[in-house]
Amino acid sequence: MSRMLRMEDAPPRLRRSGIRLNGRQRAVGFMLLTALFILGIVLCSLLLGVESMAVQLEQRNLAPSWDHPFGTDWLGRDMFTRTVKGLALSMGVGLIAAGSSAVIAAVMGLAAATMGNTADRLISWLIDLFLSVPHLVTLILLAFVSGGGMKGIIIGVAFTHWPSLARVIRAEMLQLRTSEYVQISRRLGKSRWWVATRHMVPHLVPQLFVGLLLLFPHAILHEAGVTFVGLGLSPHQPAIGIILSESMRYLSTGMWWLALFPGLSLLLVVRAFDVLGGSLRAMLDPHRSRL
Numbered sequence: 001m002s003r004m005l006r007m008e009d010a011p012p013r014l015r016r017s018g019i020r021l022n023g024r025q026r027a028v029g030f031m032l033l034t035a036l037f038i039l040g041i042v043l044c045s046l047l048l049g050v051e052s053m054a055v056q057l058e059q060r061n062l063a064p065s066w067d068h069p070f071g072t073d074w075l076g077r078d079m080f081t082r083t084v085k086g087l088a089l090s091m092g093v094g095l096i097a098a099g100s101s102a103v104i105a106a107v108m109g110l111a112a113a114t115m116g117n118t119a120d121r122l123i124s125w126l127i128d129l130f131l132s133v134p135h136l137v138t139l140i141l142l143a144f145v146s147g148g149g150m151k152g153i154i155i156g157v158a159f160t161h162w163p164s165l166a167r168v169i170r171a172e173m174l175q176l177r178t179s180e181y182v183q184i185s186r187r188l189g190k191s192r193w194w195v196a197t198r199h200m201v202p203h204l205v206p207q208l209f210v211g212l213l214l215l216f217p218h219a220i221l222h223e224a225g226v227t228f229v230g231l232g233l234s235p236h237q238p239a240i241g242i243i244l245s246e247s248m249r250y251l252s253t254g255m256w257w258l259a260l261f262p263g264l265s266l267l268l269v270v271r272a273f274d275v276l277g278g279s280l281r282a283m284l285d286p287h288r289s290r291l
Helices: 002-009 012-019 023-047 079-114 116-131 135-145 149-158 162-177 180-187 192-228 240-247 257-284
Strands: none
Touching: 023 079, 023 257, 079 116, 079 149, 079 162, 079 192, 079 240, 079 257, 116 162, 135 149, 135 192, 149 192, 162 192, 180 192, 192 240, 192 257, 240 257
16 A cells, blocks of 8 residues: 555656557657568568469459458469569669668758858758649659659659758757857868768767658658659569559459558558657657657
8 A cells, every 4th residue: 555655656758658659669669560560561572482472363353361361462462472572673673763862861951051052042042942842743844754654663762852951950050050069170171072071970860760761651652652653663673653554444343452461561651650650769869769
């Protein structure tokens, strides 16, 4: 009884610490779960063979079952294998595209904050210009000009998704530029390049990694969208956009599983990366991690 009274008399923060997880612990838990889910997709893609994606007309148009959890298509190909392979392919393309976009954003944001007012005005104008045009329209134009395919998708995503992250990095660098130790380095005669590489880049790495994870779901969705309209990956590749585009012709015949499971899997993967990026940002934020 006395122990219960002592727990009730304890401050609210202390009572919560004995019952609930704090923000940092919750963020780590979400990160582990989503990372395991994404790793499971990659491992399944590596373990599944290509035999089940071969044409087997005797097994065509089968509804979902234990042998074929996602059913089969009009050529008898296993939809579960095609979906997993397509997700792995989309994640690979999204990783390259989002990484390239993050590098562009880092260079632009760092240049705007360190190369003077003229460079800052020019880069700010470019950011506003790209943000004023819808991503998907610019992406389709760049993918078409680049010849389509995987190269076109990567170029299109890389050159359309950098402005938002560049704006955040520019704001962070401008705030860091006014800090005391940066001002002392400048008074000691250190060059802008020395200050940028010694003081600003180490501070930039965590922000850049979080931005990369948050760019990832946008890159995957836009890759699937451009592939869906026929300007993305090759029809011979098991991409999610191609699977969804092909399934549209068979939905009226009652083959609902051709679009439901690939589309739902794509949304789950996008949401997993979104949760992973949000959890990492919450863990790195000292104010949110203590809640």
